Amino acid sequence: TQLLEQSPQFLSIQEGENLTVYCNSSSVFSSLQWYRQEPGEGPVLLVTVVTGGEVKKLKRLTFQFGDARKDSSLHITAAQPGDTGLYLCAGAGYALNFGKGTSLLVTP
Amino acid sequence: NAGVTQTPKFRVLKTGQSMTLLCAQDMNHEYMYWYRQDPGMGLRLIHYSVGEGTTAKGEVPDGYNVSRLKKQNFLLGLESAAPSQTSVYFCASRLGQSNTEAFFGQGTRLTVV
Numbered sequence: 001t002q003l004l005e006q007s008p009q010f011l012s013i014q015e016g017e018n019l020t021v022y023c024n025s026s027s028v029f030s031s032l033q034w035y036r037q038e039p040g041e042g043p044v045l046l047v048t049v050v051t052g053g054e055v056k057k058l059k060r061l062t063f064q065f066g067d068a069r070k071d072s073s074l075h076i077t078a079a080q081p082g083d084t085g086l087y088l089c090a091g092a093g094y095a096l097n098f099g100k101g102t103s104l105l106v107t108p
Numbered sequence: 109n110a111g112v113t114q115t116p117k118f119r120v121l122k123t124g125q126s127m128t129l130l131c132a133q134d135m136n137h138e139y140m141y142w143y144r145q146d147p148g149m150g151l152r153l154i155h156y157s158v159g160e161g162t163t164a165k166g167e168v169p170d171g172y173n174v175s176r177l178k179k180q181n182f183l184l185g186l187e188s189a190a191p192s193q194t195s196v197y198f199c200a201s202r203l204g205q206s207n208t209e210a211f212f213g214q215g216t217r218l219t220v221v
Contacts (some may be wrong), residue, residue, distance in 0.1 A: 031179055042198050043198075043212050066188065088150060096153070098153075
């Protein structure tokens with residue numbers, strides 16, 4: 001099992017603030033995915049990063065894949081209450097293994 | 109399209125009872141997965157399948173069995189339920205390995221008393 005460490009585990013911020021969450025591993029991944037899960041729902045894919053050093057933007061969300069393809073980060077600009085949820089990274093091999101997630105709460 | 113459907117949505121079992129959770133997908137996906145989610149633990153992979161008739165163990169397979177007799181269905185069995193198996197179970201499917209998106213069901217909340 002390729003371990004994925006996510007940090008921080010919990011994050012509580014106010015609307016308008018910026019934040020970054022991290023996903024780290026000692027293993028190299030061919031690709032890495034980020035999902036968001038809302039209470040009572042299954043996770044939903046946000047992005048897949050494939051190339052080392054790749055940066056992808058999804059509106060206010062910026063995803064980066066490390067040069068060595070062992071780590072990734074998710075940066076949210078001007079967070080909104082609708083960003084509240086559990087953010088999970090996953091190494092996209094045969095077995096889709098997830099990190100423990102970062103639980104984000106954005107208050108108005 | 110229904111996507112990924114899990115049955116049942118809620119269940120309470122007594123210790124020692126058995127049950128089967130059903131996952132059905134209508135997207136002709138090759139890969140299917142069963143996860144459990146506990147507070148602070150993220151999603152932990154129980155078993156997975158990369159095609160009809162194949163299964164493989166994930167991170168936490170003990171106490172569970174699976175079968176993939178038909179491509180669209182992935183069954184998760186608990187032969188003798190234990191309180192430690194109280195959890196929310198999620199099924200997921202995806203087209204194939206190459207960076208494809210995983211689609212999840214709505215989850216099954218299982219309580220073992």
